[in-house]
Amino acid sequence: MAKLAETYGTPLYVISEDTFRDRARGFREAFESAFSRVGTEVSVYFAGKSFLTPEVVRWVREEGLNLDTASGGEMACGLRGGMDPARMALHGNNKSAAEITRALDAGVGRIVVDSLPEIELVGRLARTLGVTAPVMLRVTPGVHAETHDFIATAHEDQKFGMSLAPARATDAQAADALADDSSVSTQDVADGSAAAELPSAAMRAVSACVAHPNIDLQGIHCHIGSQIFAAEGFAQAAERVLTFMAEVREKFGVQLPQLDLGGGYGIAYTEADTPRPAQEIADALAQAVQGTCRLLDFPVPHLSFEPGRAIVGPAGITLYTVGTLKAVTVEPGQARRYVSVDGGMSDNPRPVLYGADYSVVVADAKGGLSTGDPVFSRVVGKHCESGDIVVNTTYLPSDLTAGDLLAVPATGAYCWALSSNYNWLPRPTVVAVRTVDGEGQSRVIVRGETEDDLFARMSVEPADSPDVPGS
Numbered sequence: 001m002a003k004l005a006e007t008y009g010t011p012l013y014v015i016s017e018d019t020f021r022d023r024a025r026g027f028r029e030a031f032e033s034a035f036s037r038v039g040t041e042v043s044v045y046f047a048g049k050s051f052l053t054p055e056v057v058r059w060v061r062e063e064g065l066n067l068d069t070a071s072g073g074e075m076a077c078g079l080r081g082g083m084d085p086a087r088m089a090l091h092g093n094n095k096s097a098a099e100i101t102r103a104l105d106a107g108v109g110r111i112v113v114d115s116l117p118e119i120e121l122v123g124r125l126a127r128t129l130g131v132t133a134p135v136m137l138r139v140t141p142g143v144h145a146e147t148h149d150f151i152a153t154a155h156e157d158q159k160f161g162m163s164l165a166p167a168r169a170t171d172a173q174a175a176d177a178l179a180d181d182s183s184v185s186t187q188d189v190a191d192g193s194a195a196a197e198l199p200s201a202a203m204r205a206v207s208a209c210v211a212h213p214n215i216d217l218q219g220i221h222c223h224i225g226s227q228i229f230a231a232e233g234f235a236q237a238a239e240r241v242l243t244f245m246a247e248v249r250e251k252f253g254v255q256l257p258q259l260d261l262g263g264g265y266g267i268a269y270t271e272a273d274t275p276r277p278a279q280e281i282a283d284a285l286a287q288a289v290q291g292t293c294r295l296l297d298f299p300v301p302h303l304s305f306e307p308g309r310a311i312v313g314p315a316g317i318t319l320y321t322v323g324t325l326k327a328v329t330v331e332p333g334q335a336r337r338y339v340s341v342d343g344g345m346s347d348n349p350r351p352v353l354y355g356a357d358y359s360v361v362v363a364d365a366k367g368g369l370s371t372g373d374p375v376f377s378r379v380v381g382k383h384c385e386s387g388d389i390v391v392n393t394t395y396l397p398s399d400l401t402a403g404d405l406l407a408v409p410a411t412g413a414y415c416w417a418l419s420s421n422y423n424w425l426p427r428p429t430v431v432a433v434r435t436v437d438g439e440g441q442s443r444v445i446v447r448g449e450t451e452d453d454l455f456a457r458m459s460v461e462p463a464d465s466p467d468v469p470g471s
């Protein structure tokens with residue numbers, strides 16, 4: 001770590017290619033083996049939103065995973081990294097016509113449609129291009145995942161997906177649908193008597209897809225949220241979506257061949273987190289899917305999964321250099337030492353966004369040699385925000401001094417991906433490390449930004465332009 005910091009400077013994101021590959025392969029093999037025992041195949045998509053560069057795309061494809069993208073930019077990165085478009089998925093609750101056209105043109109394997117209006121848009125664009133769009137429908141199964149509200153995505157009152165719950169006449173969308181349906185009178189809408197007849201948004205979406213000649217409806221997608229430990233939520237979601245697929249079969253005579261259960265598997269940020277091994281999650285899910293399919297007399301579909309954090313999160317570490325140290329009285333007789341480092345919320349906004357906890361270790365030689373007592377500490381960044389916390393509560397040795405090196409583990413996911421230039425801090429370098437023939441190697445996979453990079457995108461008036469009088 002000290003050598004990396006010396007070579008590349010800090011703050012520094014360090015990504016272990018070996019850990020990434022091991023975890024990517026581990027997830028793929030765990031899901032493949034669990035579901036082969038219940039007689040079906042699986043595809044594992046790496047969720048690119050967690051951390052994506054062309055180099056990462058190469059690791060993903062070499063390990064036999066597919067790629068989940070959530071924007072035109074992520075899709076472009078996948079293509080630039082050499083991913084077969086057929087092995088890519090495009091997500092998003094507000095895809096632009098340009099993004100959809102690009103996906104159709106490139107031959108992206110699945111477009112995960114998020115809303116009723118999007119079906120119309122995808123269908124129209126596919127017709128214009130003379131192609132058939134491969135579509136999955138994202139539904140919200142109404143599962144309340146135990147995680148931070150901002151990263152839970154399967155309950156009703158949020159922006160993603162289409163509800164499986166029957167619509168009520170009071171719903172704005174439902175009222176529109178009823179108004180469009182000539183078999184229902186305005187009076188029925190007004191007094192709500194047609195409500196029981198009204199199908200869910202998800203069922204109406206299936207109906208629209210089935211009717212469209214340029215849409216090939218392949219299956220259903222759901223994603224209950226992120227950083228989830230309990231397998232029950234995933235199993236419950238699978239059960240509800242499979243029940244819906246059986247209803248689709250009954251209503252439309254169509255047996256959808258694909259079920260995508262998204263990602264969301266939690267990782268350990270601190271010792272308090274207890275993630276389950278991939279094999280355990282996969283086995284539990286395979287059992288739940290098989291059990292539900294038996295009950296419904298529905299053939300087990302092809303399954304897909306989209307882990308992001310669980311693959312890249314533990315592969316990343318951020319290195320910081322200690323700067324200012326300050327003791328603050330918390331209450332009489334109790335002090336907290338504030339340890340400021342040379343980065344913060346611009347390279348990791350997760351603590352301020354989600355109250356996320358991290359751990360920290362001293363990463364230079366002193367880490368191993370220190371005889372200093374542990375001191376109650378908080379590691380903070382250098383930004384103009386008091387919420388700019390890196391590690392909320394920790395103990396660091398009393399002899400910690402400016403210039404020491406700290407390492408924060410488990411920063412591989414949603415740190416670089418969410419980074420910013422707040423306070424004009426250039427984004428740090430990302431260096432990938434691996435072991436070849438017993439030798440550690442490192443190389444830059446994303447060059448750190450310089451001030452010139454930041455100025456390069458701005459109009460800069462010549463220094464001799466006149467000041468506004470009086471200013």
Ligand SMILES: Cc1ncc(COP(=O)(O)O)c(C=O)c1O
Nearest residue numbers: 047223226263264306307308309
């Ligand atoms: C549709 C979808 N798939 C996959 C993921 C990846 O989630 P995670 O990184 O928690 O595995 C997300 C993010 O929550 C998502 O929205």
Ligand SMILES: N[C@@H](CCCC[NH3+])C(=O)O
Nearest residue numbers: 049151226227350413414
């Ligand atoms: N950005 C979130 C995860 C969002 C997952 C994408 N839907 C996090 O850092 O935990």
